[in-house]
Each structure stands twice: as structure tokens, then as C-alpha cells.
Amino acid sequence: MTEPVLELSNLHMSFGGLVVTNDVSLSLAIGARHALIGPNGAGKTTLVDQITGRLRPLRGTIRLAGVDVTRLPQHRRTRLGLARNFQVTNLFSSFSAFENIALAVAEREGRGLSLTSMRGFPSDVADQAEDIARRMHLAEVGHRRVSDLAYGQQRLVELAIALALRPKVMILDEPAAGLPAGDHAMILDALDRLPIHVAVLLIEHDMPLVFRFAREITVLAEGMVIARGAPEAIRGDERVRTAYLGTRS
């Protein structure tokens, strides 16, 4: 086995007396397609926030490509290869789709402080951004302001920005959130075309999407990992069913 590219060990987090992450461990290998599911309030988003650096766990460690990032700020983790999208679309609203992607490309190349070009972005950055947009089927609307795009297209811009960072690990927090079921195919199609070596952690409520995409699933309930395994095993797991449907007592 190669070393995992993302490794959470014994993470603990609580708000006051409320334990939201209870001894969670998780590891993703290169090219993983891992889904994190769980009922509302299971602590999924809190866990994502700890991985990306918005929250700091009380105990436990997070290693990214072998580096302990537990105490690193968010932007340093991004530079080490961690990209995320946001559950609620979260873009640079006064820029076009192309420019949103170009901003990410420029940062990844460490050219965010550059004063060398006076055309917004150097032409090689622009070409890369356009190329990524084309791969995400955004080339035709790339010139529009992201705030003028359809919601589904905005979700694709989110993914394109994450791709532009050339991550080792991608955290996708409900990439299909807020989309009608008919548009899920578009997102799935985009997910299928993610580079194969990228490890993906998908947090999602939509079960058909999860079972189509994931090769391994972790189930979280009340801050704890209650099951982990291949999709078929999870589908038949009694504890998972209980967690989702509640216990009769």
C-alpha cells in the first residue's frame, strides 16, 4: 500500500458540551473515490471544515501528502494540494467564469502578486483557464459574469476552480446541492471526468449519486464513524439504516 494522500487520525471536536467530531479517522489513497454520508447533524460539514482549516480540531492530526497540516491555515493547505468546493455556491461574483478559473490558476502558479501583465492575467494563465473551462463544458458561457450564469453552471465553475488548483485531494461538499434531479447527470458527468489520480472525498445527501460515484463509503452519525466499506456492504448495513431512520424506543 502506498502512503495515504489524506489521513485523519482520531479527530476530536466539540462546541461547548456538544461533541461534533468523536474520534474520527479516515484515510484516502491516491485516486480514491470516497463518499462521506450521514444524516443531518452528523457532523459532516464540521469535519470538512477541520480538513480544510476553517476549524481546528481539539485533538488528533490531519496529514496531507505526508505533511502534518493540523495547525496550518487554509491557504497553506490549498498550496499543498487540497482543494474544495462549497455547499452554497461561493464565487468571485464580479468576475466572469473564465476569470474565476484564471484567478485560481494564477494563485496555483504563485503569480497572484505579479505586476508583469496589465491585461488582468498573463496569456498562458488565460489559455489554461480556457482549457479547463472547455473540459467542464463552460467555454461557451465563460465570458459571462458568474452571477449571470444558471445555477448548474455555477456549480460547474466551482468544480472548475477546484480543478484549476491541480489538487492531490478534492473535498466536494454537496456538489449537486440545490440542483433539480435532472441536472444531477451534468454534475455526475463532470465528476466522472475528474483526473483519476486525484483523491476525492464526496459529501453528499443524494444516495443515487453517492452509489454511482463512490468506491468506498464512510457513514457518520452523531460525530462518530458507524460504518465503512464498499457501497454494497453499506447498503445492507443495519446500523446505517437505524441511523438514517431513527431507532424505535
Next chain:
Amino acid sequence: MSDDVSTAERRVPFAASLRSKHRLRPAELLPLVAVAIVPLLGSGYYPLATQIAITVIFGLSLDLLVGYAGIVTLGHGIFFGVGAYASGIASVHGWGDPVSGLFIGAAAAAVVGVVQGFVVLRTARFTLLMLTLCSVFLVSEVANKAGWLTGGADGLTGVMTGPLLGVWTFDLDGRTGYLFSATVFVLVWIGLRGLVHAPFGQSIMAIRDNPGRAEAIGMAVRPRLLIVYTVSAAIAGTAGALQAEIDQFAGLKNVGFEISATILVMLALGGTGRLYGAMAGPAVYLIAQDLLAKINPAMWQLWLGLLIVATVLFVPGGLSSLADVFRGRGKR
């Protein structure tokens, strides 16, 4: 109709559309025309035009913060004042060279900017606004009490501005002062235009749009804001130093809350986030003030206030946003 637009869009590569978005438009040269016209008007207009040039430099520095970085501050007068005092104090101690005096003012303001920015940029919005307000009161009180350095409430007397580049003296009709101020304005404008159209400027606007997202694509948001804050402070310090050199005086009026608030009003009048608002605002404000004070010396502030209220009501984007209206109409 919309189909036509999308096919047209499809044919334009991104790099080409960036070129056209960031190209120099003919209208952007209007400030240069204005600068060139002033000497033709006769020497009576030099003092007003000089004051406009200085205020525009100050306004540009504020637009970089308010319009591009999204940092609204009520304390930008600090940097103007520190620049004015620094070059004034240097002059009192025998260093009256006007060009290096600007660098002294800029450097002093940049140092204060780094320190103050490091503290206030840890906050955002309303808290930040209050902290900048506190800072401006703090600094003006220091300027008031440290009489041995600043001359206190009487101001700094004995400022002597030497000849420009050792050749041109600052004469009474104000020609040298005007040409010097106008030159500095043009240089600052060229520099800032380059900055905001560069990847650095784009990233600053990205932070203004969405700091959380900016962090998530790998930007060190706070350090980057501190860089912009310091650049802005240095430019404001340059404007202040210029003011002290032209007036051969620096006093409490250069540093307080009033000048901080006035420049923000001027910027709102002109419009933020496009550099040209920072030129139109101070120019219109100061020209209107000049005219109104001649027509009605007792009540000019009332008329100026009404002008500003009318602008906010009918042109909420500021005077420079009228350019979009004209451009939109031209296309139709």
C-alpha cells in the same frame, strides 16, 4: 438576439477578451487633457488646479482601498497627515528638496500603514471602520500634543521648500507647484492603473468579492490586504507631503477626521472602484466649492451638500458611472 451574442462570445478566445477588457480607452486620456489645459487658462487657476491634483492623488489612494480591496476606512487622513508632517519636519531640519521630500512622506506613511494595518485588518466591516476612526483621533491627538515635533495646534512653521530638481523655484503664481503636482498625479495614476489591471490587482478584487473563497484558492488574504493597505498609505503620504511642500506648512487640518471623511465623500461623489471616480469626485467637489464660495460666501456648504445628496439620489454609482450610461446608450 441572445443567440447572436452567444455565438459571438464563442468565437472570442479568453486571452483576446482580456485584452479588450483591459485596453486603454480613449476616454481614459481625458485627465491628461485636463492637466494640459490648466496652463492655458492663465495663472489665476494654478492654486485651485494644484489643490485638485493633490486631492486626486489622495483620492486614488483611498479608491485602491475602498473600491478595489473593499476596505472602507474613516481614517485615511492619518497617512496624508503623516506624509505632510514627515516632509515638513525634514524641511524644517534643512532637507527641503521637494522630490526626495515626497519619498520621505511616502516612507513615513508606509511605516505607519504597516503597523496600523496589521492591527485593524484583523477585523472587517463595522469593527474595522470603528478602529480606523479611533486611529485617526489617536494620531491627531498625538500631532496636537507633540508640539516639540509638530508645532502642536499652531502647526509646523519654518517649512522651506527648495527649488525643484535644484532649478525651478516654487514661485508665487504657483506654476512650478502645479506642474510638479500634476506630474506626480500622472505618475501615480499610471502606476495604479498598472497595479489594478495586473494579476495582483485582480486578486485584490477577488478578495473584495469573497475573502473566504480567496483563502480557499490559496491566497494569504490578510498579508495581501496588508500589502495593498501599505501601498495605499504610501500614496496618501505622497499626497500629504506634496501638500506640505506646496503650502510650506503642515498642521492639524492635514491629519484629522475631517479630511478623512471629506475624501470619502469626494470618492463617493465620483464613484469607487474605477480610478476615474477618484479623479472626477475631488475635481467636481473642489470646483463646485470654489464657484459656490464666490457666489454665496455664507451658505456654500449648503449648496455643496445639496449637490452631493442629489448625486447620491440620482447617480448612486457616482459621477464616473455616468460613463456606463453614455456607453450603453451609444450601443443601442
